[in-house]
Amino acid sequence: MEAVVEAIDLERRYGETVALAGASMTVERGEVFGLIGPNGAGKTTLVRALTGTTEPDAGSARVLGTKPNAVDRDRLGVLPQDFSPPDRLTARELIDYYAGLYDDARDPDDVLAAVGLADADDTWYENLSGGQQRRACVGSILVNDPDVLFLDEPTTGIDPAGRRTIWTLVEELAAGGTTVVLTTHDMAEAEHLADRVGLLAEGQIVAHGSPDELVAEHGGSSRLTVETTAGADAFGDLEYPVEQAAPSHRSTRMDTVVVRGVMPAEISTVVDYLEARDLEYTGLTWAEPDLEDVYLELADDAERDRTANTEDRTATTTLNVGETA
Structure with missing residues (x-):
């Protein structure tokens, strides 16, 4: 099957900053491809290269069988991260405006209903909530019923119901x-939407696959989070690996440890260990690895590689200067 979206060894520099350093990806028809990565990894630059708004310095890109800047715009929908319509248009006027740009547009009523704004259609954009504004933006790129959609952070600022x-x-x-x-x-x-996910780091896609594949390969073992003032050293003779937990989206607490590789039926072993040693704890949470674990593992690896390469270059430069002197 021919790829609908394809990037081959894309490179893009902005002065001394390397935004893309050989990024490659393919997306098939009807597939949802998720791009993840830290800020500055090159995600937005890659999307711009694929939509024809940025010309790469090297490599090639094709969308719907042609160069991105030659694609029939009726077949494309693009939602930039910083899209901001006029404040004094109502949600309906905004959708009507974009519908008027196409010969065969979708019914604006259908679009408003699809993005959950049927009851706020007469509200000025500036008076919509942040989440409603983002929904209106999503609606504006759906009026042409595109074959390919590029969504840059589509649910930023949207409440949980709107996100769903x-x-x-x-x-x-x-x-x-x-x-x-x-x-x-x-x-x-x-994890919910993407058929495949690509992790972009330092301008390259360093891993890709289905969420399940990535979790199986890079997610690590299950974890039992124990809320306790006892440090990881207090678990020295426990049969499972134990590490001090850092704050994350799951917990902002510093007084937690993570016990790795514990299956649900084995949690009682850890509880018995705590009680036998009078180690106080206030909660236990068991979880399987997920895509966030993959992200943290691969992003950390990329950062370690970047730091090592920087240190190598610095050492080489210092040596050369010394030799010259």
């Missing part, structure tokens, strides 16, 4: 054959 509305909409579009490329910092969003 957008997720359902993306799923329905993909089921109907629309190809979707989305960037996100929300690992739950990537």
Whole structure:
């Protein structure tokens, strides 16, 4: 099957800053491809290269069988991260305006209903909530019923109910054959929506695959989080690996440890260990690895490689200077 979206060894520099350093990816028809990665990894630059708004310095890109800047715009929908419509247009006027740009546009009423704004259609954009504004933006790129959608952080600022509305909409579009490329910092969003995920780091896609494949390969073992003032050293003779937990989205507490590789039926072993040693604890939480674990593992690896390469270059420069002197 021919790829609908394809990037081959894309490179892009802005002065001394390397935004893309050989990024490659393919997306098939009806597939949802999620791009994840830290800020500055090159996600937005990659999307711009694929939509024809940025010309790469090297490599090639094709969308719907042609160069991105030659694609029929009626077949493309692009939602930039910083899209901001006029404040004094109502939600309906905004959708009507974009519908008027196409010969065969969707019914604005259908679009408003699809993004959950049917009851706020006469509200000025500036008076919509942040989440409603983002829904209106999503609606504005759906009026032409595009074959390919590029969504850069589509649910930023949207409340949980609104996020679910957008997720359902993306799923329905993909089921109907629309190809979707989305960037996100929300690992739950990537795990829920994406058929495949690509992790972009230092301008390259360092890993890609289905969420399940990535978790199986890079996610590590299950974890039992123990809320306790006892440090990891207090678990020295426990049969499972134990580490001090750092704050994350799951917990902002510093007084927690993580016990690795514990299965649900084995939790009682850890409880018995705590009680036998009078180690006080206030909670236990068991979880399987997920896409956030993959992200943290691979992003950390990329950062370690970047730091090592920087140190190597610094050492080489210092040596050369010394030799010259």
